[in-house]
Amino acid sequence: MARVSKIMDIDQAMAKIKDGDRIMVGGFGLRGCPFALIEALVRTNKKDLTIISNDLGSPGVGLGKLLSNNQVKALIGSFYNWNPDVAAARNAGKIKVTLLPQGTFAESIRAAGWGIPAYYTLASAGTELGEGKEVREFNGRKYVLEYAIEADVALIKAHKADELGNLVYCKTARNFNPIMAAAAKYTIVQVDEIVPAGALDPEAIVTPHIYVNAIVKGAN
């Protein structure tokens, strides 16, 4: 039987997204953001989305566009200082924001992909961000319980994919993309280039294709 192809055009891939979905989006400080997929998500006009991302781009740039287009119900992330629209929308009661220490945010995403429902960490214990979290003492120090963060869809950016969906990244554009690929039920990757299976060095593949459902070619 012929192999099923994961290579799709962008709107075909985005058809998977429904109103109310939890969507992970890769990127840190506008590097490693799947800008073409974000543009396409704006075009779908899907509403009540929970966006799980480190930051929300800048005002009107990258993920910032989803906020201006009123598609966001809630945010889960770590650092919105680069987009003051987030604090304004939260203060106006338009969106709910869950703020996590960046290492906790990363580990909770990793945990979801790795099948670990929860774990303990020192970060935020005793602070305002630790309020309401379950506490347990290990070796005389207080840790907080943090839960895995999973998603319906992950939108990620890699440098190259082979036609199976094995991925390699470019420099600090890697960031949250590989762990998000594993943490979502359906992962769509935007890549600069698609090469034949076997063309990537197996020792250099960062994300094995088991985590990738749709491959979209699109430049940033």
Place this chain on the structure above:
Amino acid sequence: MLNLSKEAAQSRIAKNIANLFNDAKDITFINLGVGIPTQVASYITNENVFVQSENGMLGVGPIAVGDEIHPELINAGRQPVKETPGCSYFDSSTSFGMIRGGHIDATVLGAFEVDRHGNVANWIIPDGKMLGVGGAMDLVVGAKKVIIAMMHTSKGKPKLLKECTLPITGYGEVDVVVTELAMFFFENGRIILKAIAPEVDLDYVRSVTEFDFDVSDDLKIMEP
């Protein structure tokens, strides 16, 4: 009393922190926060020191300018940086695994306030304008040593306090505070002044510092 431009004050802080690392005889891994801490890298001359950035890089080089800028290569403060020979890239969970796992020898962070308990407040001013924590809470509990780089006062008011007034980032985690006026070391429940700026005396430092401190018998003069 002290007539020092903001730029001169900041580079003095960075220089004196770099000196702490320039003495290191062993391989040392450091993480540098946004602002003054980033400048520390410019003064490090010790080949044993490697800079980690929480957005997924070990072996961060100097700030990149002009043709050196690569669109996909930044530090955690979103500044374009250069690679160093032997640098590596990894995902964010691996990066924070290094931090949480105790593999980073020191983190240099800015702060709004530090108090006598070694508590640091540096993640939010609750005025509703900003919403972000980034890696600060992970770094203060994960790094072996926490070095605070900050201006001694803000609009004439002390930032070194008896008790922090802003939301705390980490409790009792501070090991060293370096300002343009003084270097304080938190050791075994004591705060020890070990170095002082060339232009000021002890009375002046006390007048702009709210917490009490001891003075080292071997008080040094900071590099200007």
